[in-house]
Amino acid sequence: MIVERRQWQHVGERMHAGELALVGLWGEPGCAHLAVMDRHSYGLMVLSLPGERFPSIGRLHPPAIRLERTMRDLYGLEAEGAPDVRPWLKHGEPYAFLPAEGESLHQIPVGPVHAGIIEPGHFRFSANGETVVRLEERLGYTHKGTEALLAGASLERAARLAGRVSGDSTVAYALAFAQAVEKALGCEIPARAIWLRALAAELERLANHFGDIGAVCNDASFTIMHAHCGWLREQVLRTAAQLFGHRLMMDCVVPGGLRADLPRQASEAIAALITLIRTRFPDLVELYDETESLKDRTVDTGVLTAALAEQYAAGGYVGRASGRTFDARRTPGYPPYDRLEFDVPTVHAGDVNARVWIRIREVGQSVALVEQIMAGLPSGAVASALPAGAGEATALVEGFRGDIFAWVRMGADARVERAHLRDPSWFQWPLLEAVIEGNIVADFPLCNKSFNCSYSGHDL
Amino acid sequence: MRKLLLKSVVQAPLTEPAPAADAAALAELASQVERAAHRRLGRSLSIREVDAGSCNGCELEIHALNNIVYDLERFGFRFVASPRHADVLLVTGPVTRHMEEALKRTYAATPDPKWVVAVGDCARDGGLFAGSDACKGGVGAVLPVDLHIAGCPPSPITLLKGLLALMEKHR
Numbered sequence: 001m002i003v004e005r006r007q008w009q010h011v012g013e014r015m016h017a018g019e020l021a022l023v024g025l026w027g028e029p030g031c032a033h034l035a036v037m038d039r040h041s042y043g044l045m046v047l048s049l050p051g052e053r054f055p056s057i058g059r060l061h062p063p064a065i066r067l068e069r070t071m072r073d074l075y076g077l078e079a080e081g082a083p084d085v086r087p088w089l090k091h092g093e094p095y096a097f098l099p100a101e102g103e104s105l106h107q108i109p110v111g112p113v114h115a116g117i118i119e120p121g122h123f124r125f126s127a128n129g130e131t132v133v134r135l136e137e138r139l140g141y142t143h144k145g146t147e148a149l150l151a152g153a154s155l156e157r158a159a160r161l162a163g164r165v166s167g168d169s170t171v172a173y174a175l176a177f178a179q180a181v182e183k184a185l186g187c188e189i190p191a192r193a194i195w196l197r198a199l200a201a202e203l204e205r206l207a208n209h210f211g212d213i214g215a216v217c218n219d220a221s222f223t224i225m226h227a228h229c230g231w232l233r234e235q236v237l238r239t240a241a242q243l244f245g246h247r248l249m250m251d252c253v254v255p256g257g258l259r260a261d262l263p264r265q266a267s268e269a270i271a272a273l274i275t276l277i278r279t280r281f282p283d284l285v286e287l288y289d290e291t292e293s294l295k296d297r298t299v300d301t302g303v304l305t306a307a308l309a310e311q312y313a314a315g316g317y318v319g320r321a322s323g324r325t326f327d328a329r330r331t332p333g334y335p336p337y338d339r340l341e342f343d344v345p346t347v348h349a350g351d352v353n354a355r356v357w358i359r360i361r362e363v364g365q366s367v368a369l370v371e372q373i374m375a376g377l378p379s380g381a382v383a384s385a386l387p388a389g390a391g392e393a394t395a396l397v398e399g400f401r402g403d404i405f406a407w408v409r410m411g412a413d414a415r416v417e418r419a420h421l422r423d424p425s426w427f428q429w430p431l432l433e434a435v436i437e438g439n440i441v442a443d444f445p446l447c448n449k450s451f452n453c454s455y456s457g458h459d460l
Numbered sequence: 461m462r463k464l465l466l467k468s469v470v471q472a473p474l475t476e477p478a479p480a481a482d483a484a485a486l487a488e489l490a491s492q493v494e495r496a497a498h499r500r501l502g503r504s505l506s507i508r509e510v511d512a513g514s515c516n517g518c519e520l521e522i523h524a525l526n527n528i529v530y531d532l533e534r535f536g537f538r539f540v541a542s543p544r545h546a547d548v549l550l551v552t553g554p555v556t557r558h559m560e561e562a563l564k565r566t567y568a569a570t571p572d573p574k575w576v577v578a579v580g581d582c583a584r585d586g587g588l589f590a591g592s593d594a595c596k597g598g599v600g601a602v603l604p605v606d607l608h609i610a611g612c613p614p615s616p617i618t619l620l621k622g623l624l625a626l627m628e629k630h631r
Contacts, residue, residue, distance in 0.1 A: 113510055143558055144554060157588075166515060167514070170517065224465075227528050231529060250612065284464075456514065
């Protein structure tokens with residue numbers, strides 16, 4: 001919807017008042033776009049304001065600040081009255097970190113090359129002894145110019161790019177992109193494809209949750225959990241490879257449906273995986289729950305308040321461990337989840353332990369979902385031909401980390417004119433800065449792993 | 461925990477047998493790795509992983525090398541926290557402009573003799589991101605590359621075969 005400055009401003013004020021949640025804020029040359037969601041009805045609205053300048057949303061609603069800085073870096077759009085005008089995704093000039101003042105403060109610069117096998121980013125800690133006074137993140141190191149590559153790309157190439165915005169969420173990204181394209185072109189896809197997409201998405205969630213649960217424990221030096229969870233993750237990936245021909249299921253979800261149907265022995269492979277998880281995982285949950293020395297590290301560490309989680313509309317386990325009940329599979333929701341039964345686990349403690357527990361309970365939900373999907377799997381084709389045409393549409397898909405927002409504008413030549421993909425990490429990274437405050441430096445890896453934000457997904 | 465540990469004692473190991481070294485990788489290495497260095501390092505290689513702008517897919521599979529199924533350390537490979545302790549830089553990603561400097565510095569901080577292994581299709585020539593203004597287009601555009609392991613991402617078995625080929629040449 002094309003709006004005027006007055007309406008744009010009004011929406012910003014409603015976000016400030018807490019009525020609307022920020023879903024996305026992005027640009028293209030000569031136009032700014034804003035996606036918001038009503039916090040009660042979950043109605044999604046996209047506003048487009050033509051011009052090189054727009055009234056700052058970040059001035060009224062802080063979650064928008066980094067997005068506005070990005071719009072200037074990528075498209076030269078100016079947010080009038082923005083509270084922070086430093087570049088964000090664009091590097092080059094020396095970066096002015098925010099000051100921290102007080103007695104006996106020292107700075108610890110970390111990254112972009114970290115000690116572990118993780119993505120690059122810079123963390124600037126200001127600490128008093130062991131206690132963190134302020135953490136400031138500097139991201140953008142993995143900026144690959146993905147949006148520029150998407151503009152004008154063929155649909156096939158664009159779908160592959162979408163699946164590589166954040167490799168760990170490749171299914172969720174491909175799904176969000178495909179849903180948006182299908183809506184834009186008015187394409188109905190076969191029921192079997194819809195259900196199989198959900199199967200792939202739940203397997204992705206399982207693999208990532210196992211990996212994360214183990215990795216959080218590993219950061220507290222409790223390696224036995226890491227070993228067993230890593231083994232479970234490996235079994236999920238092998239099943240995925242058997243079913244979809246790729247361990248991470250890259251390029252399996254395509255606009256129009258799925259690249260291929262399941263092989264013959266699929267139900268046996270899935271049944272074996274489910275039995276394995278149901279046999280092995282409860283022992284690990286018990287081990288986690290009964291090891292006091294481990295919980296000593298995770299309980300009360302890195303507490304995210306419900307107010308901040310709500311203000312930033314934090315998705316996934318980050319939000320749901322701090323009282324948010326939002327899950328894009330349910331609200332606004334998309335098929336086949338309207339036909340499936342599942343809970344959206346929510347707890348209120350907001351600490352590392354809570355984020356681990358949300359994952360543990362989501363493993364249970366995903367296993368049950370996989371069973372339901374296999375039981376109700378419709379027969380038929382797994383792809384339909386995409387009609388020609390042009391159009392613009394959005395999609396919101398629940399990845400393992402939270403809701404992924406996709407906006408696509410298709411050109412009449414079957415090419416993507418413009419696309420924007422917003423990672424859940426945009427609204428989680430700033431919260432990590434908040435939760436580490438007052439914790440000790442040594443607990444940062446635990447907090448960071450419990451968030452497990454995507455660098456690549458954020459840096460685009 | 462006792463229950464789990466006891467189970468581990470009685471059941472067969474979950475770690476799987478090693479694959480053979482990759483023939484293609486061996487051939488690629490033959491011309492690039494100097495024999496003189498092999499004797500010095502013996503059968504032990506320290507690896508520093510550097511993500512130079514990957515989508516994190518390669519990292520997931522490199523991580524898997526450390527799990528109990530592949531158990532990389534039994535071959536003498538070890539991931540280390542600092543380039544100063546490393547013999548091998550395992551580099552992923554199309555090398556974003558923003559990571560160029562950090563990658564060069566990491567290389568400079570790695571003592572000789574050293575090898576660079578480029579992992580994944582992006583690391584070869586930029587892959588899907590080739591041609592982007594924000595990317596250099598592969599590790600070779602910034603550092604001398606000794607071995608390339610293809611895949612998007614390469615599976616742990618493919619990675620293992622490539623690394624074993626590197627080790628074979630070290631004998």
